[in-house]
Amino acid sequence: MKCRVCRGPAVIDVRRHNANFCVEHFIEQCERQVAKAIEAFDMIAPGERVLVAVSGGKDSLALWDLLIRLGYDVEGLYIGLGIGEYSDVSGDHARRFAAERDLTWHVLDLREEYGYDVPTAAAATRRVPCSACGMSKRHLFDRVALERGVDVVATGHNLDDEAAVLFGNVLHWHTDYLARQLPVLPAGHGFPRKVKPLVRLSERESAAYCIVRGIDYQVEECPMAAGNRHLGYKEALNTIEERSPGTKHDFYFGFLDRAAALFRSGATIDAEGLSACVRCGAPTPGEVCAFCRLVERAGGHEPGGAVPVTLGRREQP
Ligand code: Q46
Numbered sequence: 001m002k003c004r005v006c007r008g009p010a011v012i013d014v015r016r017h018n019a020n021f022c023v024e025h026f027i028e029q030c031e032r033q034v035a036k037a038i039e040a041f042d043m044i045a046p047g048e049r050v051l052v053a054v055s056g057g058k059d060s061l062a063l064w065d066l067l068i069r070l071g072y073d074v075e076g077l078y079i080g081l082g083i084g085e086y087s088d089v090s091g092d093h094a095r096r097f098a099a100e101r102d103l104t105w106h107v108l109d110l111r112e113e114y115g116y117d118v119p120t121a122a123a124a125t126r127r128v129p130c131s132a133c134g135m136s137k138r139h140l141f142d143r144v145a146l147e148r149g150v151d152v153v154a155t156g157h158n159l160d161d162e163a164a165v166l167f168g169n170v171l172h173w174h175t176d177y178l179a180r181q182l183p184v185l186p187a188g189h190g191f192p193r194k195v196k197p198l199v200r201l202s203e204r205e206s207a208a209y210c211i212v213r214g215i216d217y218q219v220e221e222c223p224m225a226a227g228n229r230h231l232g233y234k235e236a237l238n239t240i241e242e243r244s245p246g247t248k249h250d251f252y253f254g255f256l257d258r259a260a261a262l263f264r265s266g267a268t269i270d271a272e273g274l275s276a277c278v279r280c281g282a283p284t285p286g287e288v289c290a291f292c293r294l295v296e297r298a299g300g301h302e303p304g305g306a307v308p309v310t311l312g313r314r315e316q317p
């Protein structure tokens, strides 16, 4: 197996691109794919500040590393979800990554800050944990982004994630979700721009990137993901991809090129009716936003203390 670029010994084959790469050229390939996604979808403009949502897993740490290598002004945000040992180990990986590289990052712990965690919120709402978890994370990314005055929130969703979500949305014809399933969600109504710069990299590639870059990450899956329907969609797509490499890419990017706009035109996104939540100030169609209602149902409280806690190096203003 030879590297496509230098003909030296290759360490990874990327069947989707019908190519093998050595360590050096695989790193370059990942950088190129991320740069291409950022440029193609206008994710980050020169000089903009970026907040990376860091979970301690392979995707978010690969993303943080790649954005730094590409020269972006990046800081991290880790949210303590309170999912037992999984969260403790994830937090340790994030901490070590930031400390070894002297990076600026923030930690916000749900239990300390709001008096609840993902397991208690899931039990209180009697819904799948990912629902309460996702809502909490989105709210806190927005909040910290506004507090820090950053322009963009970047998340580590990769091609496998996006293709699986798309597959689920198509299977159930969730047309409102299809209208919003884009690698960039523009800023507006108090929300910062949201971007997914890893959409051109597969899960396997982000794991391989971490390995060749010596990035130690949380390898365990979240224990609360069991029963998450996306895992089943991922497995189904993996079976198809195995037989015809490139299918996930064609499915997702074909949707963006040829179908996404059709769903957007029929979407019922009513931004006009949004006002500020009476408790937290976040934009909401009602009086109290869904996040504040979740905190209340989970037995939590309004935020206390000076948060987020900023760790690592502070940039000069
Ligand atoms: S952390 Fe949270 Fe994920 Fe665990 S509970 Fe679900 S959403 S699976 S990225």
Ligand code: ZN
Pocket: 003, 004, 005, 006, 007, 008, 021, 022, 023, 024, 025
């Ligand atoms: Zn090479």
Ligand code: ZN
Pocket: 277, 278, 279, 280, 281, 282, 288, 289, 290, 291, 292, 293
């Ligand atoms: Zn609120």
